Amino acid sequence: MKRAEKSMSVIYRVSTWLSLSLIIIATIEFIISGHTFLKKEIKTVNIISEMLSGNYYATYLAAIIILIFSPVISLFSMLITFILERKWRYSLLVFLLIVIMSIGAFLKNG
């Protein structure tokens, strides 16, 4: 359990500080660019190249993506840790939770 807790903790810490840093960078870019906040259609695959070219909207978007995916990534990391530790009961529990959450999410979308 300690390893699972540690992996989850690291993922959460990294994602929090990474998104905070990206939001601060994007805000600085936004202030420099003349205070116009325009929503632009950006494809997810192009986010990094858009960020590097100074598109602050892409930087904000990246910060949010990192944040909203971090709990799911932490669940997968816990699943991997439990499988590696051969704790099948907990592995099954986490797997079940991932399945239920996915069903719930897609039903909400429907």
Next chain:
Amino acid sequence: MTEFLILMFSGVIVGVLGPLLGIGGGSIIIPILTLYFKIPIHTAIATGLVTIIASSTSAVPSNISKGLVNIKLGLALETFTATCAILGSFLTMSLNEKIISIIFAVVLFITSFLYLTNSKKDDAFELLRKYNKNDIKGIFDKYYFDERLETYVYYKVIKLHWTMLVSGIAGLMSGMLGIGGGIFKVPAMNIISKIPIKAATATSNFMVGLTASAGAIVFFMSGYVDVKISSIMILGVIIGSKLIAKRFKKVSDTRLKKIFVLFLLFIAIQMLLKGLV
């Protein structure tokens, strides 16, 4: 500038209350976004979910390091609550929302009353006299470091089936009404299973992050997340949970319960008005 400050300030409130009370904060954010900023409800919900995740991810690591998050219990309860929430979302179609809101409000008033009668008890202090290291044998039993008492507090999880049942009902209701279940999970863990309030709120905070993430991904992919508003609120949440929440570290269990009662009453009145108007 005023809008920026209001958004930032609501983010700070969620950043402080989320980790403190184990709630998501949707009941604070959604009314502000819909009533003050006139944002469509779907965008408000999506933006609220992103803020809830920020509140959870920024508080969970420090709570884990102090041993406050009971991950095993959180995972077990979340599986049951999430299943019931899915069932609840189907039940909404066949039940009158106003009646559910009134029932919800009544349940919250009863919970507030239970807390008021129980609020004089300091969980950590009582547990110190009750259990020691050798008593922690059950699968969900745990210990944590209490910064106010400056010692380890050991606790046993009792009557888990009842807590699961209440969490299931909480999931059912949250599925029906579209609000988080933190306000039910925390009292269930604390009053029924005798989990100290600090551990209950930290575990609940971990659980709301998982729940919010599933919803936020779907809303994000559908394009409902407002990037500008979310970013400002995330800033506020992180400031709130990292800087201001540190001041609450040494808050006593009795005071925490009183703050929780005030919040329960706030939600109960909101729900009652929703049901009556």
